[in-house]
Amino acid sequence: MSSTALIVGCVSFADDYLKELQKSHTITYSTSRSRQEFFDDCAGKYKDVTAIYYSSESHAVTGVFDKELIDHLPRALKFITFCAAGYDSIDVTACTARNIMVSNTPTAVDAATADIAVLLILSCCRNANQASENIRSGRWRHGMAMGIDPEGKTLGILGMGGIGKTIAKRMSGFEMKIIYHNRTRLDKKTEEKYNATWVDFETLLRTSDIISVSVPLNKDTTSLLSYREFTLMKDGVVLVNTARGKVICEDALVNALESGKVVSAGLDVFEGEPTVHPGLLAHSRSVIFPHIGTFTKESQKKMEMVALGNLEAALTRNTLITPISEHKKFFKN
Incomplete structure (x- = not known):
């Protein structure tokens, strides 16, 4: 089954917002159980996905969004909304080469x-x-x-x-x-x-x-x-x-x-x-400390809300609210 948007990772604190979006948009969770299976699914059941919501919990399954993974993403994909401020786990050069625009959550953290x-x-x-x-x-x-x-x-x-x-x-x-x-x-x-x-x-x-x-x-x-x-x-x-x-x-x-x-x-x-x-x-x-900078319920919810806001903008207006610095030039102020 194809979907318009895909959750790669999880939404744990802003689930009410996600449920509202799902009333008017087809948004499903990735069910891939390994990196290779995710690659296969991107060529199959995820092939029509235009936007991905990505959180770092997915690393246990997919690994980081490096060039290899970016090259396997669906051909229809236009946007990645990342639920974090730092985005060094995403190969921005590979995304740019494929005209995939990326957002992050800069102020929420x-x-x-x-x-x-x-x-x-x-x-x-x-x-x-x-x-x-x-x-x-x-x-x-x-x-x-x-x-x-x-x-x-x-x-x-x-x-x-x-x-x-x-x-x-x-x-x-x-x-x-x-x-x-x-x-x-x-x-x-x-x-x-x-x-x-x-x-x-x-x-x-x-x-x-x-x-x-x-x-x-x-x-x-x-x-x-x-x-x-x-x-x-x-x-x-x-x-x-x-x-x-x-x-x-x-x-x-x-x-x-x-x-x-x-x-x-x-x-x-x-x-x-x-x-x-x-x-x-x-x-x-x-x-x-074990990387607890944003390890609070309030901060996690803020981040998810910003990432989902970007997902909504991608699905409804073909744009992003908080594109990463390298991609701001592709959007009008």
Whole structure:
């Protein structure tokens, strides 16, 4: 049986919205049980699908949407609405070559991800991980390193998009100096709103007491922070990453932790997740979370609502509401 739209993954929190859409559109779930079966189904029962709603839960079956998978998608397909902000699991070049337009959920994740960044910053500053381990092992504060206060410190935000701005907003209450680096500087009014000052990349590395990473993963940001970049940082810097694991070379980070160049690292993302570098697991001053930046019911629903909104726009108006940055040029404002 052919369908107009296909759910590859799941809708868990915005099911009422999905049910409403299904009243006027044919939207079905993928029933493929393996990557190869999905390929076969794309040439068979899914051949008339024009739009796919895609969430990362499907990875266990389909794997990522790489070029191989994109090449097998139905010939009729025009749109992929991805239920996430970061879309490095989709081969955008392959999609563009096939005129398949992609959307993501950029604003839906800002608050929850920023909250995790703030939690990591404070946990790193106050050495919360070691404190918790000490008291659980009956050692109270014995052998525990003293923390630092965030007040008066310089917070450097790498990537001042929606998440970076929200981090700045959250951390402004701690009386910190906030600097940021984007490839494109924000306008003066926005800088004033977030009390943030633009600096070049190396200046941010050299002058920040705390660095928070919020850049998207692409060819320019892969291993953005590696051995050279760590040598430029202040001794005793705090580093937090809620972006993507591959933005930081973990071997270099572990080396910097062991030397004391980085006094503490707070990470919600990892190079090879769910595998975590053994050096990070072993270090008492690494605060590590299992990618929980958007792991709240409210955020998941926001993301699903945005992705389904894009699906509805694709089916009813042949457009997308939040196309990814590479595809915005194909849509009128």
